[in-house]
Every structure is written in structure tokens, then in C-alpha cells.
Amino acid sequence: MELFDLALIWAFIIGFGVIMYVLMDGFDLGVGILFPFAPDEESRDVMMNSVAPVWDGNETWLVLGGAGLLAAFPLVYSILLPALYIGVFLMLAGLIFRGVAFEFRFKANTSRYLWNWAFAGGSTVAAFAQGVVVGAYIQGFETANRVYTGGALDWLTPFTVLTGLGLLAGYALLGATWLVLKTEDDLQRWARRLVIPLLVAVLVVFAIISIWTPFVDPFVRDRWFDHLSLIWVFPALGLICAYVIFRAVRNNRDGMPFVATMGLFIFTYLGLIVSKWPYVVPPEYTIWDASSAYGSQLFLLLGLLFVIPVVLGYTAWTYWVFRGKVRAGEGYH
Amino acid sequence: MELDPLLLSRIQFAFVVSFHAIFPVFTIGLASFIATLEALAFKTENPAWERLSAFWTKVFAVVFGMGVVSGIVMSFQFGTNWSNFSQATANFMGPVLSYEVVTAFFLEAAFLGVLLFGRDKVPPGVHLFAAMMVALGTFISSFWILSANSWMQTPAGVELRDGVFHVVSWSAALFNPSFGWRFLHMGLASFLTGGFVVAGVSAWYLLRGREVEANRKALSISLWLLLIIAPLQAVIGDFHGLNTLEHQPVKVAAMEGNWETGTNVPLLLFALPDQANQTNHLEVGIPGLASLILAHDFDGEVPGLDQAPAAEQPPVAVVFWAFRIMVGLGFLMIGFALAGLLLRPGGRFATTNWFLQGLRLMSLTPFLAVLAGWFVTEVGRAPWLVYGMMTQAEGLTPSLTGGMALFTLIGYMVVYALVFSAGVYYLMRVLHDGLEARDDTHDSDRPKRPLSAAHVPFEYNEDVVRQGGY
Numbered sequence: 001m002e003l004f005d006l007a008l009i010w011a012f013i014i015g016f017g018v019i020m021y022v023l024m025d026g027f028d029l030g031v032g033i034l035f036p037f038a039p040d041e042e043s044r045d046v047m048m049n050s051v052a053p054v055w056d057g058n059e060t061w062l063v064l065g066g067a068g069l070l071a072a073f074p075l076v077y078s079i080l081l082p083a084l085y086i087g088v089f090l091m092l093a094g095l096i097f098r099g100v101a102f103e104f105r106f107k108a109n110t111s112r113y114l115w116n117w118a119f120a121g122g123s124t125v126a127a128f129a130q131g132v133v134v135g136a137y138i139q140g141f142e143t144a145n146r147v148y149t150g151g152a153l154d155w156l157t158p159f160t161v162l163t164g165l166g167l168l169a170g171y172a173l174l175g176a177t178w179l180v181l182k183t184e185d186d187l188q189r190w191a192r193r194l195v196i197p198l199l200v201a202v203l204v205v206f207a208i209i210s211i212w213t214p215f216v217d218p219f220v221r222d223r224w225f226d227h228l229s230l231i232w233v234f235p236a237l238g239l240i241c242a243y244v245i246f247r248a249v250r251n252n253r254d255g256m257p258f259v260a261t262m263g264l265f266i267f268t269y270l271g272l273i274v275s276k277w278p279y280v281v282p283p284e285y286t287i288w289d290a291s292s293a294y295g296s297q298l299f300l301l302l303g304l305l306f307v308i309p310v311v312l313g314y315t316a317w318t319y320w321v322f323r324g325k326v327r328a329g330e331g332y333h
Numbered sequence: 334m335e336l337d338p339l340l341l342s343r344i345q346f347a348f349v350v351s352f353h354a355i356f357p358v359f360t361i362g363l364a365s366f367i368a369t370l371e372a373l374a375f376k377t378e379n380p381a382w383e384r385l386s387a388f389w390t391k392v393f394a395v396v397f398g399m400g401v402v403s404g405i406v407m408s409f410q411f412g413t414n415w416s417n418f419s420q421a422t423a424n425f426m427g428p429v430l431s432y433e434v435v436t437a438f439f440l441e442a443a444f445l446g447v448l449l450f451g452r453d454k455v456p457p458g459v460h461l462f463a464a465m466m467v468a469l470g471t472f473i474s475s476f477w478i479l480s481a482n483s484w485m486q487t488p489a490g491v492e493l494r495d496g497v498f499h500v501v502s503w504s505a506a507l508f509n510p511s512f513g514w515r516f517l518h519m520g521l522a523s524f525l526t527g528g529f530v531v532a533g534v535s536a537w538y539l540l541r542g543r544e545v546e547a548n549r550k551a552l553s554i555s556l557w558l559l560l561i562i563a564p565l566q567a568v569i570g571d572f573h574g575l576n577t578l579e580h581q582p583v584k585v586a587a588m589e590g591n592w593e594t595g596t597n598v599p600l601l602l603f604a605l606p607d608q609a610n611q612t613n614h615l616e617v618g619i620p621g622l623a624s625l626i627l628a629h630d631f632d633g634e635v636p637g638l639d640q641a642p643a644a645e646q647p648p649v650a651v652v653f654w655a656f657r658i659m660v661g662l663g664f665l666m667i668g669f670a671l672a673g674l675l676l677r678p679g680g681r682f683a684t685t686n687w688f689l690q691g692l693r694l695m696s697l698t699p700f701l702a703v704l705a706g707w708f709v710t711e712v713g714r715a716p717w718l719v720y721g722m723m724t725q726a727e728g729l730t731p732s733l734t735g736g737m738a739l740f741t742l743i744g745y746m747v748v749y750a751l752v753f754s755a756g757v758y759y760l761m762r763v764l765h766d767g768l769e770a771r772d773d774t775h776d777s778d779r780p781k782r783p784l785s786a787a788h789v790p791f792e793y794n795e796d797v798v799r800q801g802g803y
């Protein structure tokens with residue numbers, strides 16, 4: 001009766017949802033990370049306006065990620081969240097502060113600097129926490145009988161701190177290239193100057209992680225050095241993207257740096273997936289171990305086939321209603 | 334003392350969900366109210382409707398924004414604190430919660446932007462459509478989440494195999510025995526909340542003689558609405574209770590404070606339940622009335638708490654008193670709705686001082702009644718998480734320590750206290766400014782963000798305060 005390998009389809013859907021979230025919320029978190037360093041208060045207004053119309057739709061992808069995991073791979077949901085308990089709390093707290101800062105900053109007069117800090121701090125904490133999750137995932141989780149058995153702070157190691165900083169730099173790079181795309185004049189020049197240093201920071205961290213990971217995890221070492229030489233195409237493509245970013249910034253291009261940065265993220269992400277595949281709760285459980293019942297995966301999949309195109313349709317329509325460029329002294333256009 | 338992760342997780346869940354709950358009940362009611370105002374504005378072209386709609390949309394935006402951030406927290410609570418429960422129930426809960434995201438949350442988020450900032454960017458008909466979609470989204474959302482919750486109260490359509498629930502009938506599980514009544518009862522509760530807040534705020538403006546014409550209109554339609562739904566809520570509540578009697582008799586026994594199964598049971602108006610000795614102190618009651626209400630006969634048999642071993646009884650005092658608070662407030666609401674009818678002749682409902690003062694205070698009561706109602710429902714389910722099938726202790730995250738739970742509990746309390754006092758402060762600010770607040774910015778050049786629909790500076794303006802403006 002199990003006609004299709006639904007676990008595989010669902011792995012694809014969730015994988016797609018995660019990278020959607022990372023790319024979309026990534027650049028608006030990145031803008032938050034760069035916020036304190038902005039040249040002046042007016043630039044901050046523009047920076048915020050540039051992401052204001054999209055950030056909360058972007059975060060809905062995070063909610064979908066949580067609910068989707070519960071539906072398709074409950075084991076991932078019920079092991080990762082307890083394992084990352086304190087980290088999840090910090091991330092949520094960061095998202096809350098940042099979410100309300102968006103709303104209150106524009107109305108604040110004397111307390112404006114507080115909301116500036118809430119926005120920057122919340123974004124930074126949330127981004128760092130997400131990077132730590134990536135590191136914890138590479139590290140693997142201590143489990144027995146399908147439940148998490150490790151301690152409260154196992155996720156906090158030098159390795160995960162490094163991945164946290166790596167994602168922080170990565171999101172900042174996304175944010176900077178987004179600003180190059182959406183802004184003009186001084187602010188754009190400022191953002192453009194940031195791109196190369198941030199790119200270098202990202203590459204350095206990625207390099208350290210790539211060298212370190214095979215030591216942390218023999219499984220990953222075998223995957224990369226024993227078989228499957230084809231997978232080296234991902235880091236190669238990632239490096240090409242880095243080169244494109246570099247060139248595009250040199251040539252004062254507006255859109256290309258952002259697009260190429262997204263490419264850099266996508267290839268890094270694919271590289272990470274192939275390192276671990278098919279394990280979703282390393283080192284023990286594969287996507288098939290983690291799956292919910294066939295009937296449940298099917299029930300949701302059938303609905304999604306109809307609903308998701310509609311969702312994408314009206315979301316695109318609202319983006320179109322609010323299309324345009326961001327300039328100083330005016331709200332979003 | 335050992336910190337108990339179970340108790341702390343329960344307190345944390347009750348805290349974050351209660352906090353979240355007060356925003357949805359308000360937004361559900363208000364969204365429909367705004368859609369109605371938009372429709373009236375569209376049809377009659379009376380500018381008063383549009384001004385009312387614009388004003389209440391500002392209020393809506395603030396409340397909705399807080400609903401969103403507190404909701405994101407909720408979607409991770411199941412995994413962090415109740416991971417065994419998540420794993421066991423994922424086959425049902427997972428698809429239901431996912432459907433809620435894709436059918437409701439995206440809909441609300443997308444059309445909210447158009448509702449708040451698109452008035453000048455889209456034709457009026459499309460704007461009205463956006464308002465209707467947002468209202469629809471709130472109902473779709475409650476459909477799924479209440480189905481999930483009702484399933485935990487009255488599980489159906491599932492089979493428990495090796496500690497994991499498997500769905501054998503989706504329709505039986507989704508439309509489980511308590512779902513229909515709970516959906517109706519909660520829907521009416523949301524309308525009552527929207528209605529009493531609108532009535533209370535309008536009354537307050539009328540007392541100060543502000544924008545009399547528009548506020549009088551708003552008060553009038555909300556009173557008509559309340560006149561219908563306040564009594565209806567009591568009727569639905571009664572059916573809801575009878576249904577609960579059938580499926581969760583021990584919960585009803587706790588609501589009634591009835592320890593022994595028997596006939597001719599009194600309806601208690603006052604009592605101090607004593608769980609340790611399985612009895613009440615200082616009972617005041619009306620003889621036979623509980624039997625009459627629950628069994629429709631003075632000599633009808635009513636189940637008592639003795640039907641469950643002491644270890645499987647819920648905390649009786651909480652359920653007993655929460656129930657009385659809810660029902661008491663429900664009758665108070667009916668009273669005000671009827672008073673509104675009696676004051677209709679000559680339009681005295683909009684001028685009578687005591688009535689307007691009373692309505693001001695009444696605007697808080699729906700929130701209390703809703704929380705009280707949820708406490709009856711949820712505490713009355715204890716010690717079960719999935720009624721009769723899985724206890725709270727079984728659902729808890731195994732690796733969770735008391736210290737971790739305490740850390741996040743305090744964390745959430747601090748974060749919410751900071752963020753939400755700012756939010757409430759800001760909401761007050763919007764209400765103080767009222768309909769007269771001039772719209773110096775055009776909606777069209779404002780970003781598509783929830784709270785920023787209200788273009789009001791965050792702090793109170795000192796000058797205005799000194800002039801006695803507030």
C-alpha cells in the first residue's frame with residue numbers, strides 16, 4: 001500500500017522550507033545585525049523600511065518549519081527541541097524583541113535608542129542561536145530509545161560557537177548585499193564597503209569548519225574523502241559564487257552580490273546535507289526512522305499540493321502591490 | 334527543595350498559552366467587526382463607517398502583532414517541554430497544526446498587509462475583500478487549533494499502538510465529540526470580547542463627548558450584537574456542559590463541586606472545596622437545581638468526584654471557582670445587553686451615565702471569562718493530557734530538569750512583562766488619541782507591518798497631558 005517513498009518527498013519539502021527561511025529571514029536578520037554600525041539615524045530608518053514589509057511573512061516560514069517537522073518527522077522535532085532547550089528560548093526571545101522593535105521604533109521619540117538596541121540585539125541573538133543549531137546538528141545528539149538523553153548545555157561547545165559566528169557573518173553578508181540592492185547613495189556605498197570584509201570572514205569561518213568537521217565526525221570524513229567525489233561540486237560552486245560576489249562589488253553592480261550570496265548559502269547548505277544524508281538526527285536516526293505514519297504524511301501532502309500554490313500566488317500578489325524602491329525620508333514604496 | 338520540572342512546565346504552559354489566548358479572542362471578534370464596517374462603508378458611502386473602520390484597524394494591528402509573537406512561542410512549546418507528548422501525538426497534531434499554518438496564518442499575514450496599508454493602492458472592493466480574508470483566516474485558525482485541543486479533551490478516531498497514536502479516521506478525529514460545541518462557544522466568546530471592547534471604548538468616548546455621531550453608531554451596533562449573542566452563549570454553554578457530562582463526567586463533578594454521585598444534587602453558589610478530605614465547607618446552594626440542569630429532572634442522578642480515584646481527580650477548587658467566574662460574568666453580560674435594549678427608546682443608551690460607566694468596566698470582563706473558561710477546561714482535564722489515554726507526566730520531556738524549566742519560565746515572564754507592557758501602553762495611546770487622530774501619513778507609503786498602522790508617537794505627549802488631554 002505504500003506506493004511512494006513519502007519520507008523522501010517530505011525530506012525534500014522540509015529541506016526546501018528550511019532554505020527558504022534561511023534566505024528570507026536571513027537578509028532581514030542581517031540588516032538587524034548591521035544596524036548599530038549604520039552611518040546615521042536616517043540610514044537606520046531606511047534600513048528598517050527596506051525589510052519592514054517582508055519580515056513577518058518571512059517568519060511564518062519558521063512556524064511552518066516547526067509544524068511541518070512535527071507532522072512529517074516528529075522524532076526530529078521531539079529530540080532537537082529538548083536538546084536545544086535553552087538555545088530555542090534565546091532565539092524566541094530574540095525574535096520577540098526584534099519583532100516588536102520594528103513596530104515601536106517608528107513611534108518612539110525619547111526611547112528610540114532602546115528599540116534600536118532591541119532590534120539589533122534581538123537579530124544578533126536569533127542569528128547566533130540559529131548558527132549554533134547548525135553546529136549542534138553536525139555534532140550530533142545523545143539519544144536512547146528515541147528520546148534525548150544529553151544535558152542542557154551540550155549544544156554549547158567551541159565548535160558550535162564557531163558555527164554561530166559563521167552564520168552571524170553569513171546573515172550580515174546577506175543583509176549588506178540586500179542593502180546594496182535596495183538603497184542608494186551614502187548608505188549603499190557604506191553597505192558595499194562591508195561586503196568584501198564580511199565575505200572574507202564568512203570564507204575563513206567556513207574553511208575552519210570544513211577542516212574541523214571531519215575531525216568531529218568520522219562519518220563526514222568518509223563521505224567526503226572515501227566515496228562520492230561528485231559532491232565536491234558544491235564547495236566548488238560555492239567558491240565560484242564567492243568570486244562572483246567579489247567581482248560584482250568591484251564593478252559596482254547592485255543586484256548581483258545579493259543573488260550570488262544566496263547562491264553561496266544554497267551550495268553550502270547542499271554541502272551540509274550531503275555530508276549527513278540520510279541522517280536527520282545524527283548520528284542515529286535516518287529520515288525513515290524519524291518519519292510519522294504513512295497515512296499522516298499522505299494526509300498533509302495531499303492538502304499541501306492544493307494549498308501551497310494558492311499561498312504562493314496571493315503572497316506574490318501582495319509583494320506586487322507593495323513593489324518598489326526604498327529612499328530616505330519616506331516609508332516603504 | 335527539588336524543583337519539579339512537571340509542575341514548572343505546567344505553570345509555564347499555562348502562562349504562555351493564557352497570554353497568547355487573550356490576543357486571538359480579541360482579534361477574531363474585531364476582524365469580523367472591521368469586515369462589517371468595511372462592508373457598510375462600501376455600500377452606504379457614509380464616511381463615518383470608514384473612519385470607524387480606520388480607527389479600529391489601528392487597534393487591531395497592535396493586538397494582532399502581539400498575537401503573532403506570542404503565537405510563535407506556542408508552536409515550539411510542544412517540542413521543548415512536552416516532547417514525549419509530541420512524539421506520541423504527532424500523527425494527528427502535526428498535520429492539524431501544519432494545516433493551520435498553510436490555510437490560516439499565511440492568509441492572515443498576506444491580506445493583513447493589504448488591509449492595513451493598501452487602502453490607496455487597491456480598489457475599494459479589493460480592500461473589502463482583504464478585510465474579509467483576514468476575518469476568515471482567524472476562523473480557519475480557530476477551527477484547526479480548537480480541533481487539536483478538543484481531540485485532547487475527547488480523543489476519537491485514533492488507535493494507540495506501541496505508545497504512538499495512529500489516526501484511523503480523520504473525520505472522527507477532527508470532528509471529535511467536543512469539537513462542535515467548543516468551536517461555537519469559543520466563536521461566541523470572541524464575538525462577545527470584540528463586542529464588549531467596542532462598546533466599552535465607545536461608551537468612554539461618549540462620556541467625554543468625543544466624536545459623538547460615529548461612536549454612537551458603533552455602540553448601537555455592538556449592543557444589538559450583544560443582545561443576540563450574550564444569551565446565546567449561555568445556551569451553547571449549557572449544551573457544551575451536557576456534552577462534557579457525557580464524555581468527561583469527572584470534570585463536570587469538579588465544576589459542580591459535587592463529591593458524591595447522587596440524585597437531587599444542589600447547585601452550589603458558594604463552597605470551599607477541600608480536596609484532602611474530599612468534601613466542601615460553607616456550602617450555599619439551591620436544592621435539586623444541579624440535577625435539574627444536568628439531568629433535566631430534580632431527581633436525576635449526577636456523577637460525583639467519587640467516580641475517579643483521588644489521584645485522578647483534577648484540582649477541584651480551581652475548576653469550581655473558575656466555572657463560577659465564567660458563568661457569573663456571562664449573566665452579567667446578559668444583564669448589560671438587556672439594559673441596552675431597555676434604554677433604546679429615545680436613544681438613552683448613549684446618554685445614560687451609569688450605563689456608559691458600567692460598559693467601560695465591562696470591556697475587561699470577556700477576557701476574564703475566557704481565561705476562566707479555559708482554566709475550567711484545561712485544569713478540569715488534569716491529570717490527563719490526552720483524556721483517559723496519556724497523563725501530563727507521561728507527556729513531559731524526559732531530559733528536562735527543574736532548573737532548565739525554571740530558567741525559561743522566569744525568562745518568558747520577564748520578556749513578556751517588558752514587551753507586553755510596552756504594547757499595552759501603546760494600545761492605550763491609540764485609544765486616547767481616538768478617531769480624531771489626524772492621519773498625517775498616507776497609508777500607501779507606510780510599510781506592510783502590523784503595528785505600524787497606527788501612526789501615533791510612542792510616548793505620551795507632555796503638552797497634551799498638561800492641557801488635560803488625557
Ligand code: HDD
Nearest residue numbers: 060063357360397400401404405407408438471474475478
Ligand atoms: C481560538 C483561537 C486560538 C487559539 C486557542 C490559539 N490560537 Fe494561536 N492564533 C490565533 C488563534 C488561536 C489567531 C487568531 O489566528 C492568531 C492571533 C494573532 C495572529 O496572528 O493569529 C494566532 C497566532 C498564532 C501564531 C502566529 C501566526 C503567525 O505567524 O502569523 C502561532 C504560531 C500560533 N498562534 C500557535 C498557537 C498554538 C500552538 C496554540 C495552542 C496551544 C494556539 N495558537 C492557540
Ligand code: HEM
Nearest residue numbers: 342343346347350351354478481482707708711712715725
Ligand atoms: C487558548 C486558550 C488556552 C488556554 C487559556 C489554556 C490554558 C491552559 C491551562 C491553564 C493549562 C494548565 C492545566 C494544568 O496544568 O492544570 C493548560 C494545559 C494544557 N493545554 Fe491549554 N489552554 C488553551 C488552549 C490550548 C490549546 C488550543 C491546546 C492544544 C492544541 C492546549 C494544550 C494544552 C496542553 C498540552 C496542556 C498540558 C500542559 C499542562 O498541563 O500544563 N491548550 N492549558
Ligand code: HEM
Nearest residue numbers: 515518522525567570571574577660663702703706707710
Ligand atoms: C453563561 C453561561 C455559560 C455557560 C453555562 C458556560 C459553560 C461552559 C462549560 C460547561 C465549559 C467547559 C467545557 C469543557 O471543558 O468541556 C466552558 C468553557 C469555556 N467557556 Fe463558557 N459558559 C458560559 C459563559 C461563557 C462566557 C460569557 C465566556 C466568554 C466570553 C465563556 C468562555 C469559555 C471558554 C473560552 C471556555 C474554554 C473553551 C471551551 O471548552 O469551550 N463562557 N463554558
